[in-house]
Amino acid sequence: MDLSDLNSAEMQKFYSEEQQRAMVNEMVSKLTSECWDKCITGTPGNKFSSSEHNCLSNCAQRYLEVSMLVMKRFQGMQ
Amino acid sequence: MDSFSNPSSGSSHQLSAQDLKNQLKNQLALEYAQQLLETVGRKCFEKCVTKPGSSLSGSESSCISRCVDRYIEATGIIGKALISGPQ
Numbered sequence: 434m435d436l437s438d439l440n441s442a443e444m445q446k447f448y449s450e451e452q453q454r455a456m457v458n459e460m461v462s463k464l465t466s467e468c469w470d471k472c473i474t475g476t477p478g479n480k481f482s483s484s485e486h487n488c489l490s491n492c493a494q495r496y497l498e499v500s501m502l503v504m505k506r507f508q509g510m511q
Numbered sequence: 512m513d514s515f516s517n518p519s520s521g522s523s524h525q526l527s528a529q530d531l532k533n534q535l536k537n538q539l540a541l542e543y544a545q546q547l548l549e550t551v552g553r554k555c556f557e558k559c560v561t562k563p564g565s566s567l568s569g570s571e572s573s574c575i576s577r578c579v580d581r582y583i584e585a586t587g588i589i590g591k592a593l594i595s596g597p598q
Contacts, residue, residue, distance in 0.1 A: 434527060441528070465582075
């Protein structure tokens with residue numbers, strides 16, 4: 434492989450896939466950090482209570498909804 | 512510099528596309544792990560060490576262990592919820 438092969442179609446596809454993967458990981462990391470702060474208020478136990486568990490998954494889903502709402506609102510401003 | 516020496520490719524001294532991909536993947540995985548470790552360390556220090564003493568108590572240590580497990584679990588819960596989308 435030489436330097437020109439770094440830009441081959443194969444490598445482009447690879448870069449694109451890894452970039453997607455990294456973006457998803459970044460989103461999950463940020464959201465986990467925020468939802469942890471919102472939902473896990475006490476000392477961590479040996480397992481999550483059902484309310485902690487529900488709070489975490491609600492948190493992620495509400496975040497998606499908020500993202501869409503914000504986008505719609507911005508579009509309404511055009 | 513148009514060729515790289517690479518231990519795995521023996522006599523050719525050239526980096527294959529697969530070798531490059533593997534190295535990049537490994538690097539990305541390492542960085543992800545480092546970032547996760549830093550985040551979990553920060554969060555669990557926050558939760559478990561409220562009044563730092565001259566050493567970590569037994570209860571602080573076990574809190575840290577539980578906290579790490581829970582944080583990893585939380586990452587999975589969030590990941591699953593994001594993939595399944597809004598309900």
